[in-house]
Amino acid sequence: MLKKTLQEGQETTDSALERLLPAATQHPTSIHQAMRHSVFAGGKRLRPILCIEAGRMVAGPQLAGTLPAGIEEVGAALEMLHTYSLIHDDLPALDNDDLRRGRPTCHKAFGEAIAILAGDALQTQAYEVLARLQCPAEVRVRIIEEIARGTGTIDGMIGGQVVDLEAEHTKPDVKMLEYIHRSKTAALITASVVSGGLYAGASEDAVAHLRKFGQSIGLAFQIVDDVLDVTQTSEQLGKTAGKDLTSEKATYPALFGIEESIRKADSLVQEAGEALHSFGGRAEILKSLAHFLVERKK
């Protein structure tokens, strides 16, 4: 069941990305090839899948298994934003990573200048896609605002990256670590879940529940990411393992140890499930996704 959700979600997202990104043959080709190199590098499409499934849950049983029409375009925009952040994060001035999802990072393949511009362009393209979604303009601007905040500097993705950078080579403290996790990863995951709900017409009440769910699984996701960095090999992860330790990053395992970190992640998944109580049986898929996030091996 979950396997089918993951596979179908990935296919739906990939075909929307294929349609919404400029072709590799479109002039100027280098930037479009660079954008596609990083977008089509075998990502799990977790943010789009969370968005789509949140939308499906909110839309309810009348859809009879189909998706809210066009919701995969929200997912594609989220994946463009996630990919832009990875491209810039991998740059020599930031994490200086050569390998991402088992392939050369964007700047390794296309040079630093094109990698910087490809990241910029994926952000731009995401907002163009969001401005043209197949839902009322009122909903589109609300989704854009939600996603811009989730990726911004105050409690959003960029804010998390900044503090993460600045935390290197300083003794990690719990408050700083929680800010990093909440902002760097959980904020975009939360925006993914909330924007899927908004697209499907969620009430303010439903949005609040989705937000709580997103925050909990986002935090759990980052804790597990940090644990995997310590326990898995580069080959298993498809990216350089052990980077957090060598760069003395503020991580959950560094502060609380691996066992306590796993316990914390499990308890967050529990809380996430409880946040969806009011959706009853329709929340099953999102709940299984939450479990999947902490049980994954890469």
Next chain:
Amino acid sequence: MLKKTLQEGQETTDSALERLLPAATQHPTSIHQAMRHSVFAGGKRLRPILCIEAGRMVAGPQLAGTLPAGIEEVGAALEMLHTYSLIHDDLPALDNDDLRRGRPTCHKAFGEAIAILAGDALQTQAYEVLARLQCPAEVRVRIIEEIARGTGTIDGMIGGQVVDLEAEHTKPDVKMLEYIHRSKTAALITASVVSGGLYAGASEDAVAHLRKFGQSIGLAFQIVDDVLDVTQTSEQLGKTAGKDLTSEKATYPALFGIEESIRKADSLVQEAGEALHSFGGRAEILKSLAHFLVERKK
């Protein structure tokens, strides 16, 4: 008259930027200081002023000298986008410039990592501002789409930067040069004029005239920029002069000489004025702005 337009436009824009950017004391402070360092570096605010004046012209005489309420927020978003492109353009991997508007560039003052993220964040913040404009949601999404295209990879700002980079050290050709000028600079100037018109409720006809005006002055602006790079000193420009020659960039003066370049710019300003024919006397300010763009000395 024009002096007043420029000064008031600059003040209106600066005060909107002051309000719409996170405070320098807001956590995490380094990124907010970096964003403000580059945004408040004494820019002329030409794009916001063109946007505001296009809006004022379209809104017509019933405003009696006041502005369409809230239009300065469109201008502020345009300036954030312009500044993000300057920050990234100045990076070592791109133009590698130490000086911008007479001050250290963002990466010189804050380091490369923060400069990359500050550019990213200004783009994000611009879309958050646009999503919350004080005009109908239908108009907001149209403005977002217009601006995203104007700054994108196909005939937009990023596309122009890519071809500009790739044109270094190759013999400039007219077709490539025109693509660079049209995309790198003219596209965002056009989006500025068109979005101001849209904000004020322009008809499709009026939008088409504004688009033609924007394209002509945008092209003229870049030609003059290239001429100034050859004829002015670094001190006069507030940035490194003569860079185009040393990096063998494709420029109008390199291809046609200085006199022919100035003639071309003048003729484009003439065409721009004609595009506003249907607005009659209300077009006077935009026409003077067009003349100002080619007569400026920095």
